[in-house]
Amino acid sequence: MPTEPASVLVVGVARNCANTLRDTYLTIERALGCFERRHWFVVESDSSDATTNVLRELASLSPDFAYAALGNLRETIPSRTERIAHCRNVYLNEIRTRHSLADDSIVAVADLDGINDLLSRAAVESCFVRDDWSVCTANQLGPYYDIYALRHETWCPDDWWQQHDFARALGIAERDSIRFACHSKMLEIPPTAPWIPVQSAFGGLALYRRQVLLRSSAVYQGAVDSGVGICEHVPLNLALTAAGERIFINPRLINARYTEHTRELVGKKQAIESLKTLFKIAKVQARRVVTGRP
Numbered sequence: 001m002p003t004e005p006a007s008v009l010v011v012g013v014a015r016n017c018a019n020t021l022r023d024t025y026l027t028i029e030r031a032l033g034c035f036e037r038r039h040w041f042v043v044e045s046d047s048s049d050a051t052t053n054v055l056r057e058l059a060s061l062s063p064d065f066a067y068a069a070l071g072n073l074r075e076t077i078p079s080r081t082e083r084i085a086h087c088r089n090v091y092l093n094e095i096r097t098r099h100s101l102a103d104d105s106i107v108a109v110a111d112l113d114g115i116n117d118l119l120s121r122a123a124v125e126s127c128f129v130r131d132d133w134s135v136c137t138a139n140q141l142g143p144y145y146d147i148y149a150l151r152h153e154t155w156c157p158d159d160w161w162q163q164h165d166f167a168r169a170l171g172i173a174e175r176d177s178i179r180f181a182c183h184s185k186m187l188e189i190p191p192t193a194p195w196i197p198v199q200s201a202f203g204g205l206a207l208y209r210r211q212v213l214l215r216s217s218a219v220y221q222g223a224v225d226s227g228v229g230i231c232e233h234v235p236l237n238l239a240l241t242a243a244g245e246r247i248f249i250n251p252r253l254i255n256a257r258y259t260e261h262t263r264e265l266v267g268k269k270q271a272i273e274s275l276k277t278l279f280k281i282a283k284v285q286a287r288r289v290v291t292g293r294p
Contacts, residue, residue, distance in 0.1 A: 004128050007037040008106045009098070009210070011091040013084060014042050014067075018050040020114035025058055025065075028110055031119040034128075035106070038064060041094050042112065043087040045070040081222030085232035088220040095213055107208040115204035119255045126252035127207055130195075134212040134245035135237070138203035142258040143186035144249075149202035149233040156185050159230060186262060189251050196249040200237035205255045212245050 010028060014021065025040075032038050040058075044051055044067060055067040068090055077083040095107055110116055118141070127136040150156040163181035168174065189196070218239035220232040237247055 004034045004125070005102070005104045005106050006035065007039065007102055008032050008035040008108055009039045009041060009095065009101055010108045010110055011041050011095065012043075012110045012112045013087040013091075014044040014047070014051050014055065014112050016047050016049045016051060017113045018047070018054050021051065021054045021112055022058070024110075024112050024114060024116055027119055028108070028116060031116075031121050031124050032108065033121050034125050039101070040065040040067075041091050041098075042067040043070065043090045044068070045073045045083065045087055079222060079229055081229040081232055083222070085220040085222035088232060092213065092219060095210060101210060103211050103214060105210040107210050107213065109202070109206045109208065111204040115259060116255045118257060119205065123253050123255070124207075127250055132246060133195075133248050134209055134240060135247040136207045136250050136253060137198075137201040137247065138205040138253045138255040139189050139191070139249055139251045140203065140256045140259065140262075141191075141254055142256075143188050143262040144203065145186060145256075145259045145262045146201065146203040147182050147185050148231040149200055149237075150185070150198065151200035151234060151238065152196070152198045155187075155198075159234075160185065189249070191252045191254060193251040195251070198247050198249055199241045200234045201247060201249050202231075202233045203249070203255065204259075205253070206233075207253075212240060216240055216243060216245075218243075 010032070017024075029038060040062075042055060042065075044055060052069050055069070058065045059067060070087065070090070073083050073086065077086055095101070116138075119138075127133070144150075147156055147160050151158075160181045164177045167177035167180050172180070216239060218236045221230070221235040222232045223229050241247055
């Protein structure tokens with residue numbers, strides 16, 4: 001059976017996540033306990049809360065925790081997706097130039113806003129039952145939420161916002177356009193499902209083999225040539241798969257249940273299930289009235 005490499009570098013971007021950062025750090029640290037050495041490098045910008053204070057505190061507690069605070073980028077990079085891509089490219093440069101990292105290290109790209117609250121050591125170890133992957137990305141126990149970063153030839157071949165705009169141009173209402181383009185793709189993937197090969201995915205957590213990033217010059221991009229914003233993960237991942245790298249969603253790599261993107265769906269599902277239950281009860285009661293049976 002394949003084994004985990006000895007070291008992992010956790011990277012991510014942080015903005016206004018002071019309330020979740022400590023707990024996220026501890027959760028990910030426990031989940032990555034299968035690695036002998038764990039290093040962190042976080043890139044912060046544009047926070048209006050105590051995020052930088054928490055980063056400073058974590059750095060003071062561990063010599064393996066480092067961060068870069070880039071200050072206010074909004075004035076020079078007004079586009080949110082391009083701003084995030086800029087910050088991610090800072091840690092990408094760290095990945096490629098930090099000589100203390102072994103080439104076979106794992107790079108864990110993690111969101112730090114609480115999305116990884118269910119991540120466990122068993123979930124991480126499930127990635128290493130096979131060794132034919134370049135990138136291994138997360139799944140959720142609820143609906144799979146990260147359609148923005150997803151590219152799959154059948155499931156989601158294009159940017160869902162383009163599909164949304166197509167529907168809106170036909171005069172379809174906003175809510176129905178979002179349901180068509182995005183919510184309909186939020187499948188609930190059982191942890192027992194086979195691994196899903198994709199051209200791009202993220203889901204709040206992705207494990208990259210460092211050598212994959214070393215042999216590529218691909219970078220994050222937050223907009224296409226026309227200036228239209230895109231998910232910054234997609235250009236990087238598409239460049240990797242075009243070069244022959246293999247990206248998967250690992251259904252057992254569970255990091256969350258529901259997210260801010262899927263809570264609305266969960267509420268609707270629960271309402272539908274409640275109505276079904278009430279309907280069944282009503283049918284039973286009606287049958288009892290007709291038959292006279294208790």
